[in-house]
Amino acid sequence: MASIGGSERPQTADQRGRIAALSVLEHSFNGTPFTVGIEEELMLLDPATLDLSQGIETILADVPDEHAAQVKPELFKSVLEVATTPCDDIASATEQLAGLRRLVGGIAERNGMLVGAAGTHPFALCDEQEIVERPRYRELVADLGFIAERELIFGTHVHVGIDSPDKAIYVADGIRRHLPLLLALSSNSPFWEGRNTGMMSARTPVFRAFPRQGVPPHYGSWEIYARRVGQMTGSGAIEDYTYLWWDVRPHPNLGTVETRVFDQATRIEDTAALAALTLSLAHRFAELFDEGDPLVEAPFELVDDNKVRAAVRGMEGELIDFTQGCPVAATAMAEHLIAEVESSAVAVGCRDELRRVSDIVASGTGARRQLDFVAGHGDDLRELVAAAVALTAR
Numbered sequence: 417m418a419s420i421g422g423s424e425r426p427q428t429a430d431q432r433g434r435i436a437a438l439s440v441l442e443h444s445f446n447g448t449p450f451t452v453g454i455e456e457e458l459m460l461l462d463p464a465t466l467d468l469s470q471g472i473e474t475i476l477a478d479v480p481d482e483h484a485a486q487v488k489p490e491l492f493k494s495v496l497e498v499a500t501t502p503c504d505d506i507a508s509a510t511e512q513l514a515g516l517r518r519l520v521g522g523i524a525e526r527n528g529m530l531v532g533a534a535g536t537h538p539f540a541l542c543d544e545q546e547i548v549e550r551p552r553y554r555e556l557v558a559d560l561g562f563i564a565e566r567e568l569i570f571g572t573h574v575h576v577g578i579d580s581p582d583k584a585i586y587v588a589d590g591i592r593r594h595l596p597l598l599l600a601l602s603s604n605s606p607f608w609e610g611r612n613t614g615m616m617s618a619r620t621p622v623f624r625a626f627p628r629q630g631v632p633p634h635y636g637s638w639e640i641y642a643r644r645v646g647q648m649t650g651s652g653a654i655e656d657y658t659y660l661w662w663d664v665r666p667h668p669n670l671g672t673v674e675t676r677v678f679d680q681a682t683r684i685e686d687t688a689a690l691a692a693l694t695l696s697l698a699h700r701f702a703e704l705f706d707e708g709d710p711l712v713e714a715p716f717e718l719v720d721d722n723k724v725r726a727a728v729r730g731m732e733g734e735l736i737d738f739t740q741g742c743p744v745a746a747t748a749m750a751e752h753l754i755a756e757v758e759s760s761a762v763a764v765g766c767r768d769e770l771r772r773v774s775d776i777v778a779s780g781t782g783a784r785r786q787l788d789f790v791a792g793h794g795d796d797l798r799e800l801v802a803a804a805v806a807l808t809a810r
């Protein structure tokens with residue numbers, strides 16, 4: 417045990433050697449840059465009650481072999497994940513994702529279920545969910561208990577291929593400062609276990625209970641990242657780097673930077689827009705890396721404070737502008753960022769999808785649409801779920 421003064425026991429030679437060996441982290445940051453892959457977490461629903469249905473094993477059993485690697489379980493039996501292969505552009509990824517939504521929707525319908533998309537289910541109860549029979553998730557629940565048992569949330573992850581390890585860290589560090597705005601744009605979870613939470617992203621505080629999540633450290637270089645991952649794995653804290661659930665993280669095995677901050681979108685065009693903004697940001701930061709532009713670290717406390725603001729107010733509040741040192745409307749910040757990355761969007765072929773982000777700014781997020789729907793249809797949240805199902809399948 418460390419003393420009050422904070423002194424630590426010296427590491428043994430064996431411990432130092434194990435951490436040093438593990439800090440030599442293998443990677444695949446050597447492929448085609450700016451490929452894109454998208455993962456979506458979707459809800460399985462009972463068509464009669466529109467509550468969650470514990471049917472993932474039934475779905476998986478019916479998935480054709482050629483798509484087996486693209487439809488996966490998550491922690492709960494009521495959740496499924498669909499994932500595209502690496503695609504050359506956002507249009508191809510969106511087309512593939514639409515096909516996957518149709519695939520699992522059809523399988524679900526044949527087996528007496530529906531598929532829906534949102535950041536949370538509006539009224540499902542955590543205590544009624546069952547854990548999947550997979551070692552990783554069973555061990556997770558054994559380690560985290562109540563924390564894991566409350567993780568009834570749904571998110572979108574966007575992978576962008578990067579062609580060098582130091583560039584990957586630079587891109588991840590760059591996207592890190594924009595995480596609050598990305599969350600605000602994607603906010604789509606105002607309801608939780610039957611109540612209006614008063615937040616635009618109730619998913620965010622639910623996941624905040626997990627360790628090693630949220631705003632990541634500013635790593636600065638591949639060497640520092642690899643060494644710190646080695647400290648975690650070498651000490652036995654985590655099994656591998658995939659247990660670092662940061663909002664944006666390098667994914668060495670895939671050779672991508674993965675942005676994970678998003679609430680799951682209901683409409684596929686919103687997923688495409690958020691992926692386009694992510695890809696454009698990655699391209700812009702890769703350009704700055706190649707130009708030798710130094711990246712100034714955004715302080716954790718400022719980024720994290722902005723993330724809370726984004727979770728509470730979404731695009732309808734203010735975020736702190738680090739360069740001006742004052743609050744600005746999230747909408748103004750978004751429009752400025754869209755303009756800043758437009759040339760990158762042209763370079764990677766997603767200008768049209770990026771324009772859809774401006775539509776979100778102008779017309780409101782998924783969370784605003786949910787709140788407006790309930791205001792106009794009474795308090796029966798089943799109607800909200802039914803509407804989400806219809807938009808998910810469109």
